[in-house]
Amino acid sequence: MAYQHILYDVSEKIATITLNRPDRMNAWTPIMERDVRHAMETAAADDNVRVIVLTGAGRAFCAGADMDALKGLDPDDIRRAQSLPPFDMNRRPDWQSRYGYYPSIPKPVIGMLNGATAGIGLVHALYCDLRFAADNTVFTTAFSRRGLIAEHGISWMLPRIVGHANALDLLMSARRVSSDEALRIGLVNRLYPPDQLREQTYAYARDLADFVSPSALAVIKRQLYDVPFQTLAEATIDANREMVVALRGSDFREGVASFMEKRPPRFTGK
Incomplete structure (x- = not known):
């Protein structure tokens, strides 16, 4: 499959999926949604892949939904998305939602958060099994400041990662969260200087893949x-x-x- 909004690469038993709209801070689009899902399915089925890394091109991981697409979003799009084919029929139905299929992937998925992680970008980061971030990354749920609710399962996932009180804070205020605070509350597993993030993330991924x-x-x-x-x-x-x-x-x-x-x-x- 030819991808439009991502890059896909496999090396040393590690599949890398890169959100590739750097000029728009990797803002999420329906095309990106299709590309990421297909790439995840491909990596899950590939015996040569032991670990998956999800990251962004340029200075952001994903700054949220593309506002041009969001302005014209049809409310019925949410209903239509519930009819997507299952990611993996062998896994429990709880992990068959529009974006919540990452737990169905029988391989570790590491989010390498190289910059701004907001809105739907944060949703995808939370569905990764582990999150390694650059120490200048800023996080925000964003939804309440756009008149939106806690979408795509984040109301279930976020409290299990950062706790109920912290989840309420982040979702209700939609304030900007520094990388230091993100580490303190457990939103991310590890922080690295931006110039070390890739090296350290892949060192961890190779250790899983090899040992x-x-x-x-x-x-x-x-x-x-x-x-x-x-x-x-x-x-x-x-x-x-x-x-x-x-x-x-x-x-x-x-x-x-x-x-x-x-x-x-x-x-x-x-």
């Missing part, structure tokens, strides 16, 4: 996203069931063998 079992990562990710819908007993039963599968898998045997032989593992994801 961590893909099958273990897929199960761990599913477990953590399923937990909000489970009791402790259900989570434990699920873990016991998955442990039996893991103990029978080749990745477990390789993990033990590589440790005993003091060599890098050669995981296959089996």
Whole structure:
């Protein structure tokens, strides 16, 4: 597929999806929506990809929705979006919404936030599994200052990342949040100087790609996203069931063998 508003690249088992409208601070468009979803599906299905990095070109990650597109937005567009085909029929329906399909991807998704992250851009950052940001990044939910509500599942996702009180603050005020505050409240996992963000993010991604079992990562990710819908007993039963599968898998045997032989593992994801 020829992409119009993103770049897609695979190197060293890492797929990079780059929002590519730098002249508009990567403002979100329907074309970008289509491109990102297709690229995510492609990376999820590619056995040569172990980790996915989502970032932006230029000086922003994503400054929110393209205002030209937003001005002409048909309210029925929201209803039509609910009929999108499922991202992955093997995953729970909670992760089949318009943008909330990232948890269905059985691979780590790292948001490399290289600048302004606002509105729908923040929504996508929250759906990433991890968020590494430049230390000059500014965040805002933006919605309430545009007469909009907490959209696309952010009312569910944000409190689980930063807590209920912080989520209320960020959503109701839509104020600008510095990178230091974002780190303090858990909105991001790590901060780096802008000139080190890419190097440090890819070092982390390569470590996952080279030294961590893909099958273990897929199960761990599913477990953590399923937990909000489970009791402790259900989570434990699920873990016991998955442990039996893991103990029978080749990745477990390789993990033990590589440790005993003091060599890098050669995981296959089996």
